Amino acid sequence: MHIKKTILVFLFALFWISSTISNAIADDRPNILFVFSDDHATHAIGAYDGWLKSVDPTPQIDELASQGIVFKNSFCTNSICGPSRAVIQTGKHSHKNGFMNNGNSFDWNQQTFPKLLQNAGYTTAIYGKSHLKGKPQGYDDWKVLPGQGQYYNPDMITPEGKPRMEGHCTDIVTDLAVEWLKEGREEGKPFMLMVQHKAPHRNWMPALRHLDLYADIEMPEPKTLFDKWHDNASPARFQELEIDRHMHLNYDLHVNLLPNFKSKPFSGSLDKSAWRNMQRMSPAQLKAWRAAFEPRDRAFEEAKLTGDALVRWKYQRYAKNYLRCVKGVDESVGALMDTIDDFGLTDNTVVIYSSDQGFYIGDHGWYDKRWMYDESLKMPLIVKWPGVTEPGSHSEDLVQNLDYAQTFLELAGAEIPSDMQGASLVPLLKGQHPDDWRQSIYYHYYEYPSVHMVPRHYGVRNHQFKLIRFYQFDEWEFYDLVNDPDELTNEYENPEYAGRIAEMKTELERLRDLYEDDSDVSVQSKEWQTNIRQRTP
Structure with a gap:
C-alpha cells in the first residue's frame, strides 16, 4: 500500500x-x-x-x-x-x-x-x-x-x-x-x-481631420490612366469600372452639396453612397464636411470640364x-x-x-x-x-x-x-527557402453578371507568365509579366509563346485538380454572350 x-x-x-x-x-x-x-x-x-x-x-x-x-x-x-x-x-x-x-x-x-x-x-x-x-x-x-x-x-x-x-x-x-x-x-x-x-x-x-490632406498638391497620375481597353480584343472592353464613364460625381465623388449643382442622375441604389451616409452625420460633422468640399465643388462647377480634363479632375478627387x-x-x-x-x-x-x-x-x-x-x-x-x-x-x-x-x-x-x-x-x-514552395498560384472569380460587369474567370500565375480563361465566353489571355508588367498586350495568339501557353494550361489543370475545383466552367451560348454584353454602357 x-x-x-x-x-x-x-x-x-x-x-x-x-x-x-x-x-x-x-x-x-x-x-x-x-x-x-x-x-x-x-x-x-x-x-x-x-x-x-x-x-x-x-x-x-x-x-x-x-x-x-x-x-x-x-x-x-x-x-x-x-x-x-x-x-x-x-x-x-x-x-x-x-x-x-x-x-x-x-x-x-x-x-x-x-x-x-x-x-x-x-x-x-x-x-x-x-x-x-x-x-x-x-x-x-x-x-x-x-x-x-x-x-x-x-x-x-x-x-x-x-x-x-x-x-x-x-x-x-x-x-x-x-x-x-x-x-x-x-x-x-x-x-x-x-x-x-x-x-x-x-x-x-475620410475622417474630418484628413479632409484637407493633399489639398495643395497634385497626385501623380498612373501612366495607364487613359488606357483604352475597349480598343482591344479583351473582355475588359465590356467592364463598368472606368473613372471616365462609370465613376459618378455624386455617388463616388461627393459632388452633391451645392443646391444648384446639376449632376447626371444616378440610376443605381444610393444605399451605400456618401450621400446616404451624410444623412447620419451630426450637424457639426456635416458643417466641417461642407466647409472642406463646397469651395472645391464650386470651383469644379465653374470650370465646366469635359473630356480628358474631366477625367483628370475626377481622378484627383x-x-x-x-x-x-x-x-x-x-x-x-x-x-x-x-x-x-x-x-x-x-x-x-x-x-x-x-x-x-x-x-x-x-x-x-x-x-x-x-x-x-x-x-x-x-x-x-x-x-x-x-x-x-x-x-x-x-x-x-x-x-x-x-x-x-x-x-x-x-x-x-x-x-x-x-x-x-x-x-x-x-x-x-x-x-x-523551402525547395518545394509553390511556383504558381491559382485564382477564380465568380461574381457575374453583377456590379462592374467583370466576367467570371480563372487562371494561373507564376513569376513570369499569367494565363487567364474567361470561360463563359471561351476567351483566353496570356501575359509576359517580365516584358509587359502592365499587362497591355495579350500574347495568347502569338505563336512565339505557344509552348509557354501549353505549359501554363497544363499547370492550370493541375491546380484545378489539386484544389478540387469542380465549379461549372461551361461556355455559354452565343445568344447569351451577345445579350449580356449589350447591357454594358
Whole structure:
C-alpha cells in the first residue's frame, strides 16, 4: 500500500510538473495582431515602392515594414471582399468554403482558424468589417459592421445588440481594439486580435481631420490612366469600372452639396453612397464636411470640364479621398503598435498588415478590383515577428491569403487540419527557402453578371507568365509579366509563346485538380454572350 501511495504521489508530481512546463511553453507562444484593411492597393503603400510613394501615404505601415518582412508577390484567390475574408477564415478556396461571391452567406459552423486557436488556448477577438453575414464564431469578443458598414456614426453588431457608434469608423474600430488590449484580453494567455477596417473601401469618406490632406498638391497620375481597353480584343472592353464613364460625381465623388449643382442622375441604389451616409452625420460633422468640399465643388462647377480634363479632375478627387482614408488606417497601425509597446507586448507579438485584395487607383483608367490583373490580384502582406523575422527584409515567394490560417495555427503551435489548402508562411518568416514552395498560384472569380460587369474567370500565375480563361465566353489571355508588367498586350495568339501557353494550361489543370475545383466552367451560348454584353454602357 505504501509503495502504491508513493507511486501515485510520484505520478501526480510528474503530471503537475508536465502541466506546469506545458503552460509555461503556452505562455511563451506569440500573440497575433492582424490588421486588415479593405481595398488597399500595394502601390498605395510606401514600402512597396509604387507610383504613389512620392506622397508618403503610409509612414506607420512603412515603419512596420522596416521592422519585418514585405511579401512582394502576395496574391488573393478571389479578388472581392467577402470571399477573400472567407478564404482567410478557413484556409480553403472559395469553392470549398462556400463563399464564392458577396451575395453568399458564410457558414460559421464550419471549421475556422479562430475556433482552432481557441481550442489551443488563445483568447480571440475581432472588431470592424466582417462582411461574411451572421454572427462571428470563434471569438471571445466581437463587434462587427453590418455589411459594408458606414464611415460616419456606423451601427455595429455586437453580442448584446446593434448600437450606433459615434465618430469615424476607422477611429471607432481602432479604439475598440485598443480598449480590448488594455482591458478585454485575458491576462496570461496568448491572444489573436483581428482589427478589420472598412477603409479605404468605396465611397472613400475620410475622417474630418484628413479632409484637407493633399489639398495643395497634385497626385501623380498612373501612366495607364487613359488606357483604352475597349480598343482591344479583351473582355475588359465590356467592364463598368472606368473613372471616365462609370465613376459618378455624386455617388463616388461627393459632388452633391451645392443646391444648384446639376449632376447626371444616378440610376443605381444610393444605399451605400456618401450621400446616404451624410444623412447620419451630426450637424457639426456635416458643417466641417461642407466647409472642406463646397469651395472645391464650386470651383469644379465653374470650370465646366469635359473630356480628358474631366477625367483628370475626377481622378484627383478620387485618389485624394482614397489616400485620405488610407491615412486613417495608417494612423491606426501606429496606435496599435504604441499600445502593445506600452503593455510590454512588443517582443512577443507577431504583427501582420494586409488587405483583402488590390485596387485600381486610376490604373488603366479604372477603380475597383475583381480582375486577375496584378493591380487587383496583388494584396499587401507585411509581417513583423520580433527576434525571428529579419527586419527590413522582403520575399519574392508566391504567397496567398490561402496561407494565413495555416500560418496562424503554426505560430500558435496548434495542429493544422489536413483539409486546409494553403501552406504555412512560418518557414518564409524564418528566412528559409523551402525547395518545394509553390511556383504558381491559382485564382477564380465568380461574381457575374453583377456590379462592374467583370466576367467570371480563372487562371494561373507564376513569376513570369499569367494565363487567364474567361470561360463563359471561351476567351483566353496570356501575359509576359517580365516584358509587359502592365499587362497591355495579350500574347495568347502569338505563336512565339505557344509552348509557354501549353505549359501554363497544363499547370492550370493541375491546380484545378489539386484544389478540387469542380465549379461549372461551361461556355455559354452565343445568344447569351451577345445579350449580356449589350447591357454594358
